[in-house]
Amino acid sequence: MSITKTASARWQGGLKNGKGTVSSESGVLKDTPYDFRQRFEGEAGTNPEELIGAAHASCFSMALSMILGEADMEAESIDTTATVTLAQDDSGFSIPAIHLVTRVKMPGADKAAFEECAEKAKAGCPISKLFNAEITLEATLES
Incomplete structure (x- = not known):
């Protein structure tokens, strides 16, 4: 089985004075x-790291629900927060860490x-696995 979903982004202007929009299918x-x-x-609004965190927290919660079910357990609720760290070093910016915190209500x-x-x-x-994924690129320059 293979499922394909899309999202898009548009950026206009320079890095500091520009602005962009992001949309999902x-x-x-x-x-x-x-x-x-x-x-x-820190201005209010979204950014790529927040979107990665939302994707990771939601994916992890669903995966945990599935794996609990395979072990004959079912949670009343699974609440997960993903904290994504964006860091800068000599080679530029990277995401060196994502910290997941999950709180699961499952009496007994x-x-x-x-x-x-x-x-x-x-x-x-799947989102945890993404960070080791092959990333392909198709780039087109329009003049």
């Missing part, structure tokens, strides 16, 4: 603005079994 994001101040200066669950499932979800969710 589903319409959840539709020309949502982002710019330098939102990404690097075995703690060791739960922790094993959480580790499997961390390693196995």
